[in-house]
Amino acid sequence: MKTKTILMAAGLVLASSAAYAASWTGGDDLPTNPLACDGTAGEVAAKPYDGGVPTNAPDRNGKKITVVDVPKLIGVGYFSATTKGQAEAAKELGNVDVKTDGPTKANIDEQITFIDNYVTSGVDGILFAANDPVAIAPVLKKALAAGINVVGYDANSTPDARQWFVNQAEFNGVAKSLVDNLAKEIGEDSAFAIVTSTFTTPNQARWIAEMAAYAAKCHPKLEFLETVEAQEDNVLSFNQATTLINKHGDKLKGIVGMTSVATPAAAEAVTQSGLCGKVAVVGLATPNAMKPYVEKDCVKSVVLWNPVDLGYAAMYVLRAAADGTLKPGDTSVKAGKLGDLKVVNGSEILLGAPFVFDKSNIGQFDF
Amino acid sequence: MSLETATIRRSATTGFAARTFATYGQEFIILACIVVLFVAVGLIAPRFVSPTNLTTIFVGNAYIAVAAIGMSMVIISGHIDVSVGSLIGVLATISGTLAVSGYPVWFAWLAPVVVGMVVTSFIGVLVAYVRIPSIVVTLGMLSILKGGLISVTGGAWITNLPPDYLIAQFRLFGIPSPVWFMIILTGLAAMFMRYTAFGRSIYAIGGNGEAARVAGIPVERTTVMIFAIHGLFAGIAAVLFATQLQVIQSTVPPNLELTVITASVVGGVSILGGTGTVVGSTLAAILFAAIGSSLIFLNVSAYWLRAVQGLLILATVLADMARRHRIG
Numbered sequence: 001m002k003t004k005t006i007l008m009a010a011g012l013v014l015a016s017s018a019a020y021a022a023s024w025t026g027g028d029d030l031p032t033n034p035l036a037c038d039g040t041a042g043e044v045a046a047k048p049y050d051g052g053v054p055t056n057a058p059d060r061n062g063k064k065i066t067v068v069d070v071p072k073l074i075g076v077g078y079f080s081a082t083t084k085g086q087a088e089a090a091k092e093l094g095n096v097d098v099k100t101d102g103p104t105k106a107n108i109d110e111q112i113t114f115i116d117n118y119v120t121s122g123v124d125g126i127l128f129a130a131n132d133p134v135a136i137a138p139v140l141k142k143a144l145a146a147g148i149n150v151v152g153y154d155a156n157s158t159p160d161a162r163q164w165f166v167n168q169a170e171f172n173g174v175a176k177s178l179v180d181n182l183a184k185e186i187g188e189d190s191a192f193a194i195v196t197s198t199f200t201t202p203n204q205a206r207w208i209a210e211m212a213a214y215a216a217k218c219h220p221k222l223e224f225l226e227t228v229e230a231q232e233d234n235v236l237s238f239n240q241a242t243t244l245i246n247k248h249g250d251k252l253k254g255i256v257g258m259t260s261v262a263t264p265a266a267a268e269a270v271t272q273s274g275l276c277g278k279v280a281v282v283g284l285a286t287p288n289a290m291k292p293y294v295e296k297d298c299v300k301s302v303v304l305w306n307p308v309d310l311g312y313a314a315m316y317v318l319r320a321a322a323d324g325t326l327k328p329g330d331t332s333v334k335a336g337k338l339g340d341l342k343v344v345n346g347s348e349i350l351l352g353a354p355f356v357f358d359k360s361n362i363g364q365f366d367f
Numbered sequence: 368m369s370l371e372t373a374t375i376r377r378s379a380t381t382g383f384a385a386r387t388f389a390t391y392g393q394e395f396i397i398l399a400c401i402v403v404l405f406v407a408v409g410l411i412a413p414r415f416v417s418p419t420n421l422t423t424i425f426v427g428n429a430y431i432a433v434a435a436i437g438m439s440m441v442i443i444s445g446h447i448d449v450s451v452g453s454l455i456g457v458l459a460t461i462s463g464t465l466a467v468s469g470y471p472v473w474f475a476w477l478a479p480v481v482v483g484m485v486v487t488s489f490i491g492v493l494v495a496y497v498r499i500p501s502i503v504v505t506l507g508m509l510s511i512l513k514g515g516l517i518s519v520t521g522g523a524w525i526t527n528l529p530p531d532y533l534i535a536q537f538r539l540f541g542i543p544s545p546v547w548f549m550i551i552l553t554g555l556a557a558m559f560m561r562y563t564a565f566g567r568s569i570y571a572i573g574g575n576g577e578a579a580r581v582a583g584i585p586v587e588r589t590t591v592m593i594f595a596i597h598g599l600f601a602g603i604a605a606v607l608f609a610t611q612l613q614v615i616q617s618t619v620p621p622n623l624e625l626t627v628i629t630a631s632v633v634g635g636v637s638i639l640g641g642t643g644t645v646v647g648s649t650l651a652a653i654l655f656a657a658i659g660s661s662l663i664f665l666n667v668s669a670y671w672l673r674a675v676q677g678l679l680i681l682a683t684v685l686a687d688m689a690r691r692h693r694i695g
Contacts, residue, residue, distance in 0.1 A: 234616040239427035246420035
């Protein structure tokens with residue numbers, strides 16, 4: 001009886017293989033909006049302002065303001081970098097006093113307490129990166145009601161709980177950057193595969209769907225073989241990437257990692273298979289995990305955003321909101337050395353195209 | 368004498384062939400499944416049985432097989448450890464931290480084994496002397512280890528590992544070291560379980576703790592030692608896990624405890640204690656790795672792996688219950 005049951009289970013695997021003979025792509029079924037092939041800005045459907053407005057805010061135009069930055073947590077490289085960008089912008093502006101203060105671990109309750117204390121003690125502006133978009137909303141609304149200017153970056157709250165949100169990268173922008181870099185490294189007539197967390201992880205599925213749409217539009221000869229899942233587990237990611245190499249052999253010219261876990265693991269798989277230079281790895285990852293592979297020339301481009309620029313932009317947006325030079329309905333905002341940044345999706349400000357880390361610049365980042 | 372009867376009673380009335388099958392039946396079935404899987408998938412996708420892919424299958428899950436050896440002993444003795452995944456995550460982080468802090472590599476390899484044994488011995492003491500059920504102790508330990516790891520490391524990864532620390536990337540006679548660890552440790556453990564008095568007392572405690580006590584086995588002390596041995600294997604598994612790549616992700620690998628327990632149970636270790644072998648659990652770990660790899664070659668969603676694992680657990684537990692009913 002036992003033998004039969006186990007063999008039946010084995011048979012089920014084989015039978016299901018017939019049913020699912022087509023490769024899995026891992027994208028979602030939502031509509032896609034691929035950007036133009038040549039880098040011109042994509043079409044953005046105009047959407048009315050959906051952010052909040054501070055109640056009876058004093059006239060802060062040109063006056064010195066005190067700003068507190070409450071990131072998800074402090075003490076990690078990523079938010080040290082955003083703090084650095086804010087300090088840089090504050091120095092350029094000359095009339096902003098900014099400091100970063102927040103929980104030492106990414107905890108929404110602690111973050112709310114920090115913000116609440118600053119609302120009570122009185123500041124002119126609050127910058128935040130939310131640990132939870134919904135849970136943080138009430139305390140931010142309390143800040144708006146107290147006449148404080150509120151701007152988010154990195155991780156959003158519900159729109160009506162802050163004035164503006166600085167969005168580091170849009171899905172179609174990330175997809176374009178990944179596919180363009182991949183095509184540049186492996187050529188137009190090559191085949192690639194993707195390692196993702198799971199097919200149902202919303203961000204990853206969105207990026208993959210946008211990648212497929214952009215590749216079909218701008219690099220039609222690129223062959224998208226399949227997507228494999230590896231959760232957020234680096235040894236599993238390594239095994240899955242190695243299995244892709246074993247399965248496709250010489251045909252596989254590139255692997256795209258969709259998570260900061262999968263990308264270094266894929267680079268390691270290529271390294272241990274002795275295929276550096278033959279199989280390209282492109283992906284979303286943080287610079288620290290990728291440095292060994294970039295420095296050994298095994299990986300050429302790592303796509304993410306520059307957190308220093310993100311903090312810098314957030315500071316300029318907050319100043320513009322406090323000055324009243326950035327109002328609901330505006331379509332762009334001036335952000336110092338970054339130039340004019342676009343307003344998208346009602347009340348979000350787009351940082352711009354994703355940042356590509358390569359051998360020339362990766363050493364300057366520590367997160 | 369009663370120790371002997373506890374283990375042999377079941378097969379005393381049957382012939383040699385039946386007795387062999389009763390002891391190793393599950394192993395034969397798993398082995399047959401592995402062979403069938405390799406042949407079937409190899410026919411559909413020949414690259415599946417290429418040497419490089421076979422290496423990937425064996426190396427990638429060797430640490431699970433090693434952890435499953437200790438887990439099998441714990442389950443055979445009638446207990447369980449649901450914290451082993453977190454323990455391996457913590458031990459791997461300790462090992463990697465020592466390696467990048469400039470300690471000699473042998474120390475970075477040895478420390479997780481020692482710490483692992485200390486932690487599991489502590490679990491063993493709570494289980495054996497304080498008499499808290501092992502599932503409760505290890506659920507608590509799971510939270511402590513998981514929470515502690517995130518608090519201490521903040522989720523930061525360990526990079527810049529020294530090259531000579533990466534023991535899982537070494538090869539001997541062309542075969543990667545994790546495969547050697549898996550084969551040799553399974554062989555040693557199997558002989559230990561079968562031919563030493565201590566090994567047999569593990570079965571005796573799991574089969575009938577009171578009978579074992581009457582037979583003169585120091586049940587408490589033996590239980591603590593079983594947990595200590597389990598920690599030894601968890602430590603070795605952690606070193607293999609930590610040295611496979613050039614970075615260590617300071618988090619607990621998702622579902623690792625489940626995979627290890629599943630390997631033991633599907634390998635024929637009775638969840639009710641008393642029976643099973645470590646050869647079976649190692650074969651089951653290999654079977655899972657092979658199924659996982661075959662899903663990619665057959666273009667099947669990885670979700671099926673969990674479904675298949677679940678089916679295998681249900682099938683083996685049902686078969687185990689049926690067998691016990693027939694005999695009992």
